[in-house]
Amino acid sequence: MVRIKQRYLLVEIIWKDAGVDKKLNSQIIFNSIRQSIQYHFGEFGNAKYLERLAIKYLSPLKNLTIIRCARKNLREVWSSITFLRQINTRECICRVLHTSGTILSCQKQAIKYSEDSLLITTMKLLFIQNQNQNQNQNQNQNKNQIENENQNENQNENQNQNQNQNQNQNQIENQIENQNQNQNQNQNQNQN
Template identity: 30%
Template sequence: MVRTKNRYIVVQIRPATAMKALHMKDHVITKCVLHNVKKYYGDYGLGIIEKGFRIKYCNDSTKIAIIRCAHRSHKYVQSTLPFITMIGDVRAKFCTIYTGATIMQCNKFIIKHQQQVLDRMVGNIASAKERNDFIKRVMEFEIE
């Protein structure tokens, strides 16, 4: 049996207006990406990416998603993502931040990326008391 190779694309969804949490479901993002691939590459492009395409992870609070697609079709998906301006009924865009061969490498990248974002946010806080309060709030954050 032949192993199918996949590529995992880590994207950050950036809404046009500032939102605390982006309430997106997997099927909304899937429908949006498939529609745009069909728009730019036609039935041929849609047929190529449909086999291995799936949204593996979507986090509303960090606005990060992982898209899985077949190895031979990931370039169709990656080249279409910058042209997407509407996701469902929200005006937003995709920013590709990493492409990996395994989902474990993508998870490692996301952890490192979020740590850098947190370090930047903590660095912008002037007083030590506010910085400690911010770190305490982040550590007590519970994912629902």
């Protein structure tokens, strides 16, 4: 058996508006790629480079797509993607993040890229907000409140621990014959 050689391209679309269009189909992107192949490589290229060309995955929220093409036509299909200037009358940049022979490694890379981009943006926003808070004078007031709360919590915990220890000691010492003497001693200890 001979496997059919093909390549998968992971493409990110960067819009000029930086907005989200939920009506994006895979067919709209396929048609725009086919038009750019027709424009740059002519009738013959349109016949040749459309072999095995398909769009396997599209998420309009994250602006990521996975495109399949034949391996021998990789360079021409890739360059026709970079020549794209607009999709559905919106200006955009198409940027290839990863190429691979199997769709699985493309999927891994897409998950990794989207996780990283989410993490970085949220962490930076938090970082800048913290910086702005530190500049204000509210920082000292917040600190004092937190310290007071911590002290109260520590006191409560110590009291609970002492009560538990006394209960355990009582249970063990009840087994001993001389109950009265020990109980008196415990009471003295508790008073101390």
